[in-house]
Amino acid sequence: MQTIDIFEFARRRQTLSGTISVADMPQLSAFLADTTGEIRWFAEGLGERRGRPAARLEIEGEVAMPCAFCNGPVPTEVYSDAVFLVVKTEAEADAIPVDEDEEDEEVTVGSNRFSIAAWVEEEAILSLPATTSHDEGCEGTEVFEEKRAEEEAAEERAREERPNPFAALAGLKTGR
Structure with missing residues (x-):
């Protein structure tokens, strides 16, 4: 050396x-x-x-x-x-x-x-950069993107299925 x-x-x-x-x-x-x-x-x-x-x-x-x-x-x-x-x-x-x-x-x-x-x-x-990835043709990128799309779809379904907390208040309204 x-x-x-x-x-x-x-x-x-x-x-x-x-x-x-x-x-x-x-x-x-x-x-x-x-x-x-x-x-x-x-x-x-x-x-x-x-x-x-x-x-x-x-x-x-x-x-x-x-x-x-x-x-x-x-x-x-x-x-x-x-x-x-x-x-x-x-x-x-x-x-x-x-x-x-x-x-x-x-x-x-x-x-x-x-x-x-x-x-x-x-x-x-x-x-060195903090991380690197393949620009194209990376199987890992495709799997990651598919998983992220599935998670986003599941979150959207959960939001749609959740009851609106203000719907119960609408039923309490009396005609004013």
């Missing part, structure tokens, strides 16, 4: 790139239907921003997430391009004020043995 001194990497404005197999990212794989594919990444040091070392990480690739209806694999694009302010401790990260003008910056705790694979894996996980 490749590690770098992220502080020196940022300061020297270095660049690195590569690919990581999805099979080599167990935390990402836990969200997927299978472990096929790879994530391509490009990292560059940006010198300093707001007085702190900064680096940019861009990732892209395609993974197979499970369909929300049938659990089959759905090809899903993974993409992120983010700038990171690098700090030495969690306390230092917590002390950075949220600056409305710099919404495109994230904060990460760095080290002189910073794992690029872990950085890429974390960004890949954060870029």
Whole structure:
């Protein structure tokens, strides 16, 4: 697993790139239907921003997430391009004020043995959609739609069969 001194990497404005197999990212794989594919990444040091070392990480690739209806694999694009302010401790990260003008910056705790694979894996996980489904031809979608239509029809029948509570009041009315 490749590690770098992220502080020196940022300061020297270095660049690195590569690919990581999805099979080599167990935390990402836990969200997927299978472990096929790879994530391509490009990292560059940006010198300093707001007085702190900064680096940019861009990732892209395609993974197979499970369909929300049938659990089959759905090809899903993974993409992120983010700038990171690098700090030495969690306390230092917590002390950075949220600056409305710099919404495109994230904060990460760095080290002189910073794992690029872990950085890429974390960004890949954060870029995944909450759920995916097949656009067409998913048996699970058809079953779901049929079940939802049946439930809606049953609710409508129940509403129609329910007596109107105001009908009894109409019988109590006396001619005024």
